[in-house]
Amino acid sequence: MLRRGARRGRERDHGGGDPLDAAQERRVRAVLALGGVPQADLPDGVQQVRLRLLERAASGQEAPRDVSAWAAVVASHLAMDWHRARHRRDRLGERLAAQRPPEHTAGGEDTRLLSLAVAQGLDELPGPQRQVLVLRFYADLPVREIAEQLGVPEGTVKSRLHTAVRALRARLHENEVV
Numbered sequence: 095m096l097r098r099g100a101r102r103g104r105e106r107d108h109g110g111g112d113p114l115d116a117a118q119e120r121r122v123r124a125v126l127a128l129g130g131v132p133q134a135d136l137p138d139g140v141q142q143v144r145l146r147l148l149e150r151a152a153s154g155q156e157a158p159r160d161v162s163a164w165a166a167v168v169a170s171h172l173a174m175d176w177h178r179a180r181h182r183r184d185r186l187g188e189r190l191a192a193q194r195p196p197e198h199t200a201g202g203e204d205t206r207l208l209s210l211a212v213a214q215g216l217d218e219l220p221g222p223q224r225q226v227l228v229l230r231f232y233a234d235l236p237v238r239e240i241a242e243q244l245g246v247p248e249g250t251v252k253s254r255l256h257t258a259v260r261a262l263r264a265r266l267h268e269n270e271v272v
């Protein structure tokens with residue numbers, strides 16, 4: 095029976111239809127939910143599994159022998175990725191809160207003005223500088239990982255970060271925000 099389901103999965107991949115049948119989709123949703131992914135994010139997780147299956151077929155790889163098992167493994171990886179991303183966001187929020195001066199903790203008008211000024215400052219940075227600044231301080235990625243993802247040396251990432259931070263700081267001082 096699994097072989098028949100796997101064959102049907104291969105036929106769907108090449109036929110252009112939905113690569114997951116209803117039972118496989120339910121299994122993916124269950125794995126994501128059991129992995130702690132919130133209900134609201136489950137449809138995105140299912141779509142990610144579909145996308146990976148379609149990308150696999152488009153790259154010329156053979157369809158998995160058991161699409162249902164393969165999809166469950168991919169879903170479990172997605173659940174882990176979701177937790178890692180949430181953990182990074184939480185850590186980033188804690189770091190930003192710890193660095194915020196006491197007068198800005200109330201979240202009033204000052205905080206909104208600072209956020210707007212930072213956003214405008216980011217928009218004015220050249221693309222490569224803005225990219226490394228966002229990856230380092232908003233996505234909380236280490237310099238080594240940024241270099242690997244962008245395909246540039248670590249020294250280039252450090253240089254871009256230094257230049258971007260200096261330019262952003264100068265812009266905020268120029269506008270008398272900080």
